[in-house]
Amino acid sequence: MTNRILLVEDDEALGRQVSETLSQAGFEPHWVQDGDEARPLNPDDYCAVVLDLMLPGTYGMDLLKRYRRVSEVPVLILSARDDTSDKIRGLKLGADDYVTKPFFPEELIARIHACLRRPNLVDTKRVAVGSVQIDFERREARTEEEVLTLTPVEFEILVLLARRKGSAVSRDAIVDAVLDAAHEGSRRTLDVHISRLRRKLGMASGQLETVWGIGYRLNDAS
Amino acid sequence: MTNRILLVEDDEALGRQVSETLSQAGFEPHWVQDGDEARPLNPDDYCAVVLDLMLPGTYGMDLLKRYRRVSEVPVLILSARDDTSDKIRGLKLGADDYVTKPFFPEELIARIHACLRRPNLVDTKRVAVGSVQIDFERREARTEEEVLTLTPVEFEILVLLARRKGSAVSRDAIVDAVLDAAHEGSRRTLDVHISRLRRKLGMASGQLETVWGIGYRLNDAS
DNA sequence: TCCCGAGTTAAGGAACCCTTAAGGTCCCAA
């Protein structure tokens, strides 16, 4: 996990000040002063983005939209004290928090930390793990090739593993979470579900690894 | 167009004060002090909802979610000055604005007016989902071939699904929203309505998908 | 090699959903 933070801020003085604040807090700021410069950057290279909505060139709002399309990185927006409508639009477009100018450095840092700590305020609509994509709203999962027709249990298992992608999740945890606890009988049931899930995953089945003696893990790459 | 405003506020003093403010501004406030009391109300009977997120009984957030499921009425949330995360969650769940406590009465009124003025982001008069078009004003639905003669319940179901097009909507949510909750009897009732709706949809019936174990979903394309 | 955890398959039964048909209610017009 990187500690780099992308700072998009056209104001010279404010940008320098924020950069310094971020550095002192142990982050590694990357400061760009122009929306067009920020546009081609990959937001996933950063642990968070701090974005001033009042920008020349590409408008801040467009940048936000763009980043949201391709990534789930936390985005904080800087807004003028009284520009409520910008805050609202920003948040609805997926920003994670806002800081009102002028602000104390500690406040910004605290907000960033809060964003990094809290996984997300609202259940995110979609999650991608490698070539597997899950759309919670549609309640649908797909690989690069096709939409998967999963049963409720299979879908739940996939979601659980995806939410904790890269972590080994114990068999008990999965059984607890997605299977009817009453059927404490055969623990083998999970095997069956996993087996079928793998088959349906097709090419992507390699991402669903067995952690011997523990449980399973869904990896980003196979 | 009604000028009634639903105010959900448990605090006695604040509730009375806001009610009065609304009255003086020419609105007709309906003040309820409890989330559970507000729950069964139909938000479409009001021109706006003012909602305190800190509520006993049903949590304000749940109320907001519920209202958003069934209606597009503007919702303003009242929040404590420093509870940013509530504001953010509220806005992401579809609130249209927030007012921070304590506030000046004029501010609240101004915000309400702004919400009412602001043309909705979506064209609320009509919605199209794939080949299905719904005209709320005419209260009419049609496919590419023909105008559908739907019963009230069928129309409501279609509207609910169309408003959340692409999302899986649970059976309970649909029953809650469009069927008389008192008739908790047979859950099969919804099946019947869906069945008849599908038949009437004709060619477009493929867009109305069953999400097994969850509910239904209206897709853009079949 | 042996043991035990994990994978696979098939089959029975449970859960869920769709459809048809039969009341029941409400409203309107005769």
Added chain:
DNA sequence: TTGGGACCTTAAGGGTTCCTTAACTCGGGA
């Protein structure tokens, strides 16, 4: 007031999908 129509609900049967179990196979680790 009464008859009829439109609509909603309920009931019942049947179909589909899904979960579990059981039995067997596979494979890693001692």
